Amino acid sequence: MSISTPYPGVYVTEVPSGNRTVTGVATSITAFVGTARRGPLDTPVRIGSFTDFERAFGGLVRSSGLGYAVRDFYLNGGGPAYVVRVARQGDADPTHDAAAAQLVVGDVTLEAHGPGEWANDLVGVVTHPATADAADIGAAQGVDPDDLFTLTLSLGEETEVYRNVTVGDGPARLANLLESSRLVRQASASSTSAPGEDTYTVATGDEGTDGAAVEPDDYTDDGRGFHALDTVDLVNIVVLPPPTPSGSLHDSVWPLAAQYAASRRAFLVVDPKPGQTVEGFAAWADGLGVTGEVARNAAVYFPRVRHADPLRGGQVDTFAPGGAVAGVYARTDAARGVWKAPAGLEAGLTGVVALESTLTNDQNGQLNPAGYNALRTFRDAGSVVWGARTLRGADVLSDDYKYVPVRRLALFLEESLYRGTQWVVFEPNDEPLWSQIRLGVGAFMQDLFRRGAFQGTSARDAFFVRCDGETTSQYDIDRGVVNIQVGFAPLKPAEFVIVSIQQKTAAAR
The missing domain is CATH 3.40.50.11780 (Rossmann fold)
Structure with missing residues (x-):
């Protein structure tokens, strides 16, 4: 990084360390x-x-x-x-496929969030706000007050209430709000008018099936x-x-x-x-x-x-x-x-x-x-x-x-190193890059060694990280390839514990 020095004096700048850490991924998702x-x-x-x-x-x-x-x-x-x-x-006979229940609320068709018979008892209740309240709410939302309504969805003990919503565009658009519903999604709407005040149930022929x-x-x-x-x-x-x-x-x-x-x-x-x-x-x-x-x-x-x-x-x-x-x-x-x-x-x-x-x-x-x-x-x-x-x-x-x-340790290492070396892409492929790779990957492997992930009494015995002119030739550099070799000595479980018992005679020392 070049520094402008227009006058004699002391100039202070911050230089990045260049150290890139590798973080271990989760292992049991x-x-x-x-x-x-x-x-x-x-x-x-x-x-x-x-x-x-x-x-x-x-x-x-x-x-x-x-x-x-x-x-x-x-x-x-x-x-x-x-x-x-x-x-x-995808069955050849469509009647074999699972289907989602549909609840028709005025000109709006709501579809259960997932197929099955579970939503066949779904109930929707539509109410309209008072005229004075609708005028104020409509002015605040920038929508026609006549388009406002409240939808209450009930299924057993589950209840969801969506207040002062509209079918058409607006800050409280029903289709958008239902994206977080555990019960339904909006399937279609033939108009933007508010549904009439009423109690709506799943009609015969619109029931869901488990398939x-x-x-x-x-x-x-x-x-x-x-x-x-x-x-x-x-x-x-x-x-x-x-x-x-x-x-x-x-x-x-x-x-x-x-x-x-x-x-x-x-x-x-x-x-x-x-x-x-x-x-x-x-x-x-x-x-x-x-x-x-x-x-x-x-x-x-x-x-x-x-x-x-x-x-x-x-x-x-x-x-x-x-x-x-x-x-x-x-x-x-x-x-x-x-x-x-x-x-x-x-x-x-x-x-x-x-x-x-x-x-x-x-x-x-x-x-x-x-x-x-x-x-x-x-x-x-x-x-x-x-x-x-x-x-x-x-x-x-x-x-x-x-x-x-x-095997699971190897998968953990592969995924961690795959994610932890993404920064290498498009970096200049020479010794400064190789040194950074060795430092970052080596520190990651050293940490695992200290935690008991590998066998061996020293890091030299437990793992190696190679990335240099021997692993990456000039031919590789010309092709834009950097080769990193990582080896580890795994701990294998003791499946068979063999205990040898020898009788000690009184005369033995």
Whole structure:
């Protein structure tokens, strides 16, 4: 930076340090994709608690496994999450598709915010302000006083009131205000006049329908199902609860979901089918089709879990384990870090009273070498996650990403470095840039080393960061390429603890 020096004296200026920090991304933002009673369709909705889920999607219903999975997630320590509701759409027979209820209020058609029968009892009440009040309000808003009205929407105990609104343009335009409604959106309006004072209900023929049972394409089509998550900035864990608590997802969905998770640097939790034996589960998992490198981004857990069902007076029923396992992931990340295996005696499944089947050590020994994770019950610890292998974790594969924490740590590093080096684009590609990269990335890796993310007694043993004339040749520079090499020594979980006992004789010293 040049400084103008018009007179003799001392000039002071501030010079930027040039240090660019890399910040670690979140590790346990979980996406749930499944059926729900209500809510927007194929639209990610961010939630922070089960109460948020109840507000947006109607809570638990016996016809859907989604609510139970979200509930288990928060019982086990879950945090920020996104929920995508799916329903039958695009069927050859349109009567099979889910449809939204419509409420006609004068010349305005309001459509329920999401398809389903949930809005069929919707009621809208229109009232007009007093003439004197309307004149003052109309003058303040710059609209015709005759166009003002108040709309009260009611559905059960839910009530929304929109006061002194207009159908036409204005500061209190109804269509704009309804964008924040949990009940309806404005579908159309044939005039800008205020509707007449009256009570309006959903007419026969305008009712919403839940549609037929969901099909695989409701999860896998572009822009729908888990592809709706394309609009979400960051997702770490993907859970696909079964369409019904006692059902299971169609097998063809899992390989596509694993591919999608890999493309987003996310991790997929796979649920087993209900009622499987150990042998039946192993045969099913072998033929699931989640293979190759994408299998590094997925893990399956067996068996299903049993816990009280609030909708059945606390009776114990069987549910998919994915939501509870994702909650254990989030809890472990918060307490220990993403490099700690979400398994062991401290990985207890909160709220779970039993498992669908009790595994013996020998049965566990059949699953673990094949890369399948067991849920076990121990007398003092209760039900716990007792496995930490990815679907590439079979012993015969000898994959670098055999273990869940190693893979999730690598995904964390990739995403953090991807975001933390965006500033490099269009910078002069020479040693000053390379030095800044080494400094920023090295400081990030050093911090993780101090927190116990890598093995090794020194930073030299734990990781390396290379960006210099050796990694980036003149040919690379001419093509506008800068190469950064980052290596790390992961901590692998101790699966087998071998204790050797030797008898000491009295004469031995």
